[in-house]
Amino acid sequence: MVCMIGWCTIGNAQKKEFTLSGTILDKGSNQPLEYATVVLENLSQENEITGGVTNAKGKFDIKIASGNYRIRVEYLSYITHIIENQQISKNTDLGIISMEADVSALEEVVVTGEKTTVEVRLDKKIYNIGKDLTTSGATVSDALNNVPSVTVDIDGAISLRGNENVRILINGKPSALVGFGSNDVLQQLPADAIDRVEVITSPSARYDAEGTAGILNIVLRKDRTLGFNGTVNMTAGHPIFSRMTSNLNLRTDAFNIFGTLGYDYSESPGNGLFDNTYTSGDFDRILESRDILRQRQGHNLNLGVEYYINEKSSIVGSFFTRQSDDEDNTDIVYDRFINNVLDSESLRVENEMEDAHAHQVALNYENNFNSEGHKLTADFQYSYDKREKTTGIDENIVLPTSELIDRETIFEIETQNELLLQADYVLPVGDSQFELGYRGDFEETVTDYRLENLNLDTGEFEVDEGLTNVFTYMENINALYTQYGNKWKKFSFLLGLRLENTQLKGQVESDFDEEALEEALGEDIDLNFDENYLGLFPTVNLIYELAENENITLGYNRRINRPRGFFVNPFPSRSSIINIFQGNPDLDPAFANAYDLGYLKRWEKLTITSSIYYQKETNSFEIVQEETGETTPEGINIIRSVPINLSTNERYGTELGILYNPKRWLRLNWSINAFQFVSEGNFNSVEYGTENTSWFSRFSSKLTLPGKIEWQTNANYRGPRQNAQTKYKGVFFMDLAFSKEIFNDNATLAFNVRDVLNSRKRFIDTDTDFFTSDGELQRRERQWALSLVYRINQKKERGKRERQQDFDDDGEGEF
Structure with missing residues (x-):
């Protein structure tokens, strides 16, 4: 019998106690596994079972009586690790025990709710955006537009908290993806290549000091699941649009x-x-x-x-x-x-x-x-x-x-x-x-x-x-x-x-x-x-x-x-x-x-x-x-x-x-960012100082309909803003998406419409001493797309195991 909360020991109380210790790590990443279960079966005393769980660093430290034990280490969706005939007659350190993920067990894990997560750390927030229906068949730029604090304008320019001087990294480093200071390629790469986005508004000394607004680190997928697995995504849409990844x-x-x-x-x-x-x-x-x-x-x-x-x-x-x-x-x-x-x-x-x-x-x-x-x-x-x-x-x-x-x-x-x-x-x-x-x-x-x-x-x-x-x-x-x-x-x-x-x-x-x-x-x-x-x-x-x-x-x-x-x-x-x-x-x-x-x-x-x-x-x-x-x-x-x-x-x-x-079938997400900036200075004897207050907000809802059809709506509003010479009017735009699991949950069929109201435009009003300009610009008109995602040796993951990180991780929550 294994007790997950609180352990009772049945055995001879007069035996001398020793300490059994060790560390449990994921074999692929060498990351500690918190709350892994260590079960100790005394082979010389029938029905004597004790044990414990690991801490945030994957360590365990258990007091046990001397004897011959069968040690079993268990962790959800990992292959059980067994040590036979371990003789305990002194304080014993088992060292590092590496555990492998169990593909078959992973296929059985179905946690309802499918939630995007945020991990709050000392120098960053980490968003897992892979489950966003509106980004199915979309690009990296489209996916970034759904991350809190981030906006992407019609030209692909990325802002963090309204400031365009943001450093873009790929896997923590500068990349050929964003060469020449341009983000054009991010408007072409598939969103499903992203594993997570790190929003770093207070970068630690480890990062390049470039980017006064902060850093966006786009981490691409690198799956470590045992065996062969993957996904294939086929998308087609109108205006003419096709993608296969x-x-x-x-x-x-x-x-x-x-x-x-x-x-x-x-x-x-x-x-x-x-x-x-x-x-x-x-x-x-x-x-x-x-x-x-x-x-x-x-x-x-x-x-x-x-x-x-x-x-x-x-x-x-x-x-x-x-x-x-x-x-x-x-x-x-x-x-x-x-x-x-x-x-x-x-x-x-x-x-x-x-x-x-x-x-x-x-x-x-x-x-x-x-x-x-x-x-x-x-x-x-x-x-x-x-x-x-x-x-x-x-x-x-x-x-x-x-x-x-x-x-x-x-x-x-x-x-x-x-x-x-x-x-x-x-x-x-x-x-x-x-x-x-x-x-x-x-x-x-x-x-x-x-x-x-x-x-x-x-x-x-x-x-x-x-x-x-x-x-x-x-x-x-x-x-x-x-x-x-x-x-x-x-x-x-x-x-x-x-x-x-x-x-x-x-x-x-x-x-x-x-x-x-x-x-x-x-x-x-x-x-x-x-x-x-x-x-x-x-x-x-x-x-x-x-x-x-x-x-x-x-x-x-x-x-x-x-x-x-x-x-x-x-x-x-x-x-x-x-x-x-x-x-x-x-x-x-x-x-x-x-x-x-x-x-x-x-x-x-x-x-x-x-x-x-x-x-x-x-x-x-x-x-x-x-x-x-x-x-x-x-x-x-x-x-x-x-x-x-x-x-x-x-x-x-x-x-x-x-x-x-x-409710289990309803998820609502809302964020707002308001800011004011004041600038001063002159050039060629002309004063270009200005003062401006602006804001942007986004709302997202996800609803499970009858027939297990999922419906997601994303609405965005960007308030008016200005500099010394130019005013940009406010703009509202909205995306819709629907999806359904097919082929025994081995595939997902999704339909989405980006910019439903065809309103994602830039409205510009420039006023100087020598000319004025009042105009609007639309770089991409309303688009709909149908996509099919097929998973190879994978079931749909609708949740993630929560795990504490190093000392600089303050925990993981839903967002």
């Missing part, structure tokens, strides 16, 4: 092979309309109407092997590659007015072809010296990203006459090489933990840009030597860090310090007009620069447990925002004939101090998370618009957007999240 895993005693293979094709129609007025130039009003079609086609492969050298150490090698062939077609009609009378009309046709491929290889070595958390890890990662883009632009007058007025072709080749080296050493001392590490990031981006214009007189294309250039940008970062954490009764803390040296280096090769660039950007601008910054970045993270399911957290950290390559490239883009973007080589890094106070409380059916935060950033970036003094061949004033360093930016905010499960 497979996540497969093969696990043996010696190694684990995991991989994700995907293919996708989509056509996304979009549109835009802008009403522009000018205080000078040939025209006082121009209506700009856009018709957009974006085609995406790509393949991606993520393949890895984990080899278990022994019970304490392992090495992981992985390879990622992404090939894509994209095409964007945009037709822009310009209606030009003089005194509100239509004067002329032109048509601009843009065709952009892009062939891109990214590759990444990574090696990770981990040695767990013991089960206490004493370990050494070492990482090597190399990424290569190349994009070849050809853009053809035709400008035609269609009213009052019909004629070609301009034709140009842009050739761009961008290559990026990035090397990462990291070593991390963790030494536990009692209940405390000391950590020391080094990290080096070395990145080089080369942009080769050539512009050819059609000579209308000769009919031949000629190279524009003034804008053709090669711009090389290097960012080299060396960092040393240390941190110390401890737990005393209900109080936990993690203190860290990071020393970083940043080298930013730029070099221009071009026959450009240096005087023209100096006139636009300033005489003191150095187009070939080499700058070094040395800084200390302290972090403080605290947790106090008010009760078992209630805690308060406090965090402080200092962060840096380094300018990316396109922000410092001085040569103007040509994506629009009247609005150009020009980088600023004089842009300096921005620095921020951030504070966060959080509160979490859990009841049986209700979970509340909340926080208030404050951040002050110096030298903050702002993109401003100004006149260039130039006009198009038709006489339209050309407006320039340029990033600058403002003096300060202060941000205050609060957020609240509520999850309520009133």
Whole structure:
């Protein structure tokens, strides 16, 4: 007879007692198994059974009488470990006992409720978003849009608490997935490749100091379940959309092979309309109407092997590659007015072809010296990203006459090489933990840009030597860090310090007009620069447990925002004939101090998370618009957007999240984030300071209907916001999804509609001394999709075993 709560011993009380101890670990991950059951059967005394359970570190310590015992270690969904004829005549330490997951047992585990979980740790919140119906067949960007505190706009720009300066990591490291400072690839990778998302608003010293808003770490799937298993997801939708992905895993005693293979094709129609007025130039009003079609086609492969050298150490090698062939077609009609009378009309046709491929290889070595958390890890990662883009632009007058007025072709080749080296050493001392590490990031981006214009007189294309250039940008970062954490009764803390040296280096090769660039950007601008910054970045993270399911957290950290390559490239883009973007080589890094106070409380059916935060950033970036003094061949004033360093930016905010499960068949989730920011500073004698208050909120409900059909609704609202020159109106959008298990729960059929109301648009209102613009832009129209997920050697997991983590894990709750 085994008693799970409280153990009674039946035996000879006069026998001398000894201590039996040991540690229970998961064989694949070497993570401790808390609440594993240790059953002791005295073979010399019939019916004498005793035992105990493991603590948060997987340890057990049991007082037993001398004798000959049969020891049985049990844990839910793991193969029982048995030790026969263990003679106890003295204090005995069994050492590490590794347990293997039982595939057949896993298939029998069906926990109703299917809940997304959040783990609150000293420096992060970890969201498991894999069970969200609305992301079935969707992309990583779509999935991130359902994570609390995170928003993704129509262009794919990711914000954390309303701040776009967020660092995106893949598996804890920079990745070829987000090369060139762009998140385009995240709009193409399948959401079902994600295992979890870590929202790190108060990063510890272990992480790169980049990102004043914080860090989003996207952890991809790497299943360790014994045997062969996986999933295959097939999706089709309208507008034309198809995707097929497979996540497969093969696990043996010696190694684990995991991989994700995907293919996708989509056509996304979009549109835009802008009403522009000018205080000078040939025209006082121009209506700009856009018709957009974006085609995406790509393949991606993520393949890895984990080899278990022994019970304490392992090495992981992985390879990622992404090939894509994209095409964007945009037709822009310009209606030009003089005194509100239509004067002329032109048509601009843009065709952009892009062939891109990214590759990444990574090696990770981990040695767990013991089960206490004493370990050494070492990482090597190399990424290569190349994009070849050809853009053809035709400008035609269609009213009052019909004629070609301009034709140009842009050739761009961008290559990026990035090397990462990291070593991390963790030494536990009692209940405390000391950590020391080094990290080096070395990145080089080369942009080769050539512009050819059609000579209308000769009919031949000629190279524009003034804008053709090669711009090389290097960012080299060396960092040393240390941190110390401890737990005393209900109080936990993690203190860290990071020393970083940043080298930013730029070099221009071009026959450009240096005087023209100096006139636009300033005489003191150095187009070939080499700058070094040395800084200390302290972090403080605290947790106090008010009760078992209630805690308060406090965090402080200092962060840096380094300018990316396109922000410092001085040569103007040509994506629009009247609005150009020009980088600023004089842009300096921005620095921020951030504070966060959080509160979490859990009841049986209700979970509340909340926080208030404050951040002050110096030298903050702002993109401003100004006149260039130039006009198009038709006489339209050309407006320039340029990033600058403002003096300060202060941000205050609060957020609240509520999850309520009133019934087993109903789950409600609501969150809101409100913030205010105040900025000040000037550029070229113009004041660009502003003050703005905004908020965003999301609501999600999940309902089980008759026939075991599940219905999920996600509603989002983003309040209006503004900077010194531009206002963005509020927007509401909603997603719906339905799913049903089929084929004896071996597969899931799901139907979802994203942007049901077709309202996910950007409404923009710009007001300056020289022009105004009132417009809207929709990059992707309403889309529906039907997907089928088939599981190989898996049953649908509707729950997760709850497990306490290391001392820096404050527990796991529902969210």
